[in-house]
Amino acid sequence: MMLMFRAKPPESWLPKVIANLGTVLVDHAHLERKAAKSALTLQRYQQLSTRLEELTSIAIEELEHFNLVLKLLEKREIPFGQAISSPWLSGIMNTIRKGQNEQVIDHLLCAAMIEGRSCEKFQILSEALVSVDAPLAKFYASLVESEGNHYAAYLLMAKEVDESETNRRLDFYLDLDAELVQKPNDLHILH
Numbered sequence: 001m002m003l004m005f006r007a008k009p010p011e012s013w014l015p016k017v018i019a020n021l022g023t024v025l026v027d028h029a030h031l032e033r034k035a036a037k038s039a040l041t042l043q044r045y046q047q048l049s050t051r052l053e054e055l056t057s058i059a060i061e062e063l064e065h066f067n068l069v070l071k072l073l074e075k076r077e078i079p080f081g082q083a084i085s086s087p088w089l090s091g092i093m094n095t096i097r098k099g100q101n102e103q104v105i106d107h108l109l110c111a112a113m114i115e116g117r118s119c120e121k122f123q124i125l126s127e128a129l130v131s132v133d134a135p136l137a138k139f140y141a142s143l144v145e146s147e148g149n150h151y152a153a154y155l156l157m158a159k160e161v162d163e164s165e166t167n168r169r170l171d172f173y174l175d176l177d178a179e180l181v182q183k184p185n186d187l188h189i190l191h
């Protein structure tokens, strides 16, 4: 699976996350919950009527991830706090256009960007945490493949709706993501 991002997270991202692992884990839990919800929301689109089972499987996997993070929180006695909204996430999601194929393609591409960035960041964390928090490093390593598969699945679904529009729009999202991802913030969140 090839990720094609045009910019890396800012230098400040990794130290910020490592210094605030507890709050980041709560944010991660919310991300998994929202990813499950997103897979179910995509089932509303007529264009994805042949993908219902696949979307259900993704939703189930995300809920399994959610449960795993909740177990980690419980083990570490970290309370499950409120979700913190992410400027990167809302900046991506706010671009979804209305209209037949536009909406479903944009929605799928936004979901793909989120899955792709999660895959990338889980990979970075799995390596960086080895010497800091070995069990957590292992946990992040165990999620990389699944999020990568979700990224690929959503991209493929969009291409099946309209390949040239998907490629054109993907170019837009890769530029937007590159612009947004480089803006540092002090929020204790993954994205």
Ligand SMILES: [Fe+2]
Pocket: 032, 035, 061, 062, 065, 146, 147
């Ligand atoms: Fe997940």
Ligand SMILES: [Fe+2]
Pocket: 035, 062, 115, 146, 147, 150
């Ligand atoms: Fe995922």
